[in-house]
Amino acid sequence: MDKNQGTPDSSVVNRTNEEWQKILPADVYYVAREKGTERPFTSKFEHSKEIGTYYCAVCGNPLFRSDTKFESGCGWPSFYEPISKTSIIYLKDDSHGMERTEVECGKCKSHLGHVFDDGPPPTGLRYCINGVVLDFKKAEEARKKYESSK
Ligand SMILES: [Zn+2]
Numbered sequence: 001m002d003k004n005q006g007t008p009d010s011s012v013v014n015r016t017n018e019e020w021q022k023i024l025p026a027d028v029y030y031v032a033r034e035k036g037t038e039r040p041f042t043s044k045f046e047h048s049k050e051i052g053t054y055y056c057a058v059c060g061n062p063l064f065r066s067d068t069k070f071e072s073g074c075g076w077p078s079f080y081e082p083i084s085k086t087s088i089i090y091l092k093d094d095s096h097g098m099e100r101t102e103v104e105c106g107k108c109k110s111h112l113g114h115v116f117d118d119g120p121p122p123t124g125l126r127y128c129i130n131g132v133v134l135d136f137k138k139a140e141e142a143r144k145k146y147e148s149s150k
Contacts, residue, residue: 013059013108024058031130032058032110035102040075043131047071052138053083054129059108063087063134064127072119072126077134079127080119088127090115103127 015023020033030036045054054064054077064079072078082088086106093102093114100114112129119126 015108020058027132028057032105032108032112032133035111036130037113038076038130038132043077043134045077045131045134045136046075048077048136050136050138052136052141054079055135055137056105056108056110056112057133057135058110059105060135061087061105061107063105063112064129066136066139070120072128074126074128076113076128077131078119079129080121080123080125082127088112103129105133 017033021029024032027038031038048069049066051066053062053066054069055062062083064082068079068081070078070080089104089106089109091102091104093100100116103112103115104110105112110133112127112133114128116126116128117124
């Protein structure tokens, strides 16, 4: 369904953390590059039901569609499926005495959050994502932009 939606330009973004620190707002840098976690129940996206696409706030890589978002009650924006297989990287995370799977942006390798296997069908997965590293674009705005650029 989304075969072409992912990354026409699939080049990986490589920057040092010093460079990222200059480019990114402090809260984004903390989560994306230092693998921090935003405080739960603080993201403006947690309860958002707007139709559109969620992008990586660091590099603009499309990550999740709004129709895969669900109310998990965990305090962070939650999705059951990424836009494409390559939009996300999975890493084993043994920190804090837990065995978890960390998810990073497939393009710039920014830390996004974790994925758990207690999500809803059809995937049974719960991508628990820090809202601060997400950038949302409404479908309607994207369409208008596309129309006006023709
Ligand atoms: Zn990214």
